[in-house]
Amino acid sequence: MPDTHSDDSALQELIGRIIAGDTDEFEVIVRRYSAYVFKIAASYIPQEAVSEAAQEVFVSAFEGLASFNGKSQFKYWLRTITVRTCYDFWRTHYKSRELPVSSLGEVQQGWFQRVINEDSMGLFRDSEMQRDTVEILNWAMAGLAPIERMLITLVYLEGYSVKEAAQMLNLSTINVKVKALRAKAKLRKKILNNLKEGVL
Amino acid sequence: MKKNVIEKIEKALREAHRLASQYTAPMPDDKWYNAVMTRVRAVHDAKADALQRFIWPFAAASAACALTAALYAVFSGSGSGYSVFGVFIDDPSGISALQLFL
Numbered sequence: 001m002p003d004t005h006s007d008d009s010a011l012q013e014l015i016g017r018i019i020a021g022d023t024d025e026f027e028v029i030v031r032r033y034s035a036y037v038f039k040i041a042a043s044y045i046p047q048e049a050v051s052e053a054a055q056e057v058f059v060s061a062f063e064g065l066a067s068f069n070g071k072s073q074f075k076y077w078l079r080t081i082t083v084r085t086c087y088d089f090w091r092t093h094y095k096s097r098e099l100p101v102s103s104l105g106e107v108q109q110g111w112f113q114r115v116i117n118e119d120s121m122g123l124f125r126d127s128e129m130q131r132d133t134v135e136i137l138n139w140a141m142a143g144l145a146p147i148e149r150m151l152i153t154l155v156y157l158e159g160y161s162v163k164e165a166a167q168m169l170n171l172s173t174i175n176v177k178v179k180a181l182r183a184k185a186k187l188r189k190k191i192l193n194n195l196k197e198g199v200l
Numbered sequence: 201m202k203k204n205v206i207e208k209i210e211k212a213l214r215e216a217h218r219l220a221s222q223y224t225a226p227m228p229d230d231k232w233y234n235a236v237m238t239r240v241r242a243v244h245d246a247k248a249d250a251l252q253r254f255i256w257p258f259a260a261a262s263a264a265c266a267l268t269a270a271l272y273a274v275f276s277g278s279g280s281g282y283s284v285f286g287v288f289i290d291d292p293s294g295i296s297a298l299q300l301f302l
Contacts, residue, residue: 133216
């Protein structure tokens with residue numbers, strides 16, 4: 001990802017031309033950062049929604065380009081827009097309850113058993129195991145409120161600090177800390193409640 | 201025991217998330233780039249249209265205000281504008297007004 005000093009000044013010039021009215025130049029930005037935005041969005045929302053969300057990200061970035069002050073790197077500014085767009089995705093779908101909440105099947109119960117019995121994480125080299133794990137993750141997150149889902153992903157799965165998560169979601173640090181802890185407790189409770197007797 | 205189990209599960213979920221986002225991110229194609237740029241141009245055009253719609257009523261209102269102020273200055277017989285506008289009005293041939301700028 002090009003973000004050295006010379007690239008930064010070239011990027012600032014490019015942004016200046018776009019703001020001045022050369023809209024077609026925005027395609028340079030879209031082509032340069034699209035893979036980056038797709039990758040981030042894929043971490044937060046279902047694969048089938050990534051393409052549309054990424055479009056929203058670039059339209060929002062174009063609309064807000066004049067507000068980019070160059071203090072942070074452009075890609076971090078874009079990352080914040082991407083995270084907020086993914087949050088909006090979950091808010092929309094949570095309200096309409098479009099995503100089904102399935103219960104755990106035998107295969108997934110078997111997943112828990114394997115994870116508990118295995119000491120290393122080497123078992124994730126198995127693609128079938130990876131697929132089951134993604135299903136487990138989707139199942140575990142399904143009942144969470146949009147903000148809880150985003151915080152679990154940002155803080156516990158992606159490893160961002162509470163401060164970074166707060167900045168990306170435009171919330172206070174205290175608010176994020178409380179909500180993240182609450183979301184984690186909720187997730188743990190759900191997992192424990194659904195483990196078959198004898199697993200523990 | 202319970203804590204150990206939940207920690208293992210959480211570690212597994214973290215690993216799964218890492219692997220899933222590494223391998224399954226879809227990639228944009230030309231159709232996608234065209235769709236983004238079409239939307240971006242539409243946003244730009246909508247902004248330009250809104251500006252156009254705003255500019256002419258604003259220009260007309262500003263001109264009306266300026267004219268009202270000028271007429272008031274001339275016919276009230278006072279104010280700093282009076283002498284300047286008086287020169288223009290009393291000088292149909294424009295000779296005196298021209299001298300102001302020479």
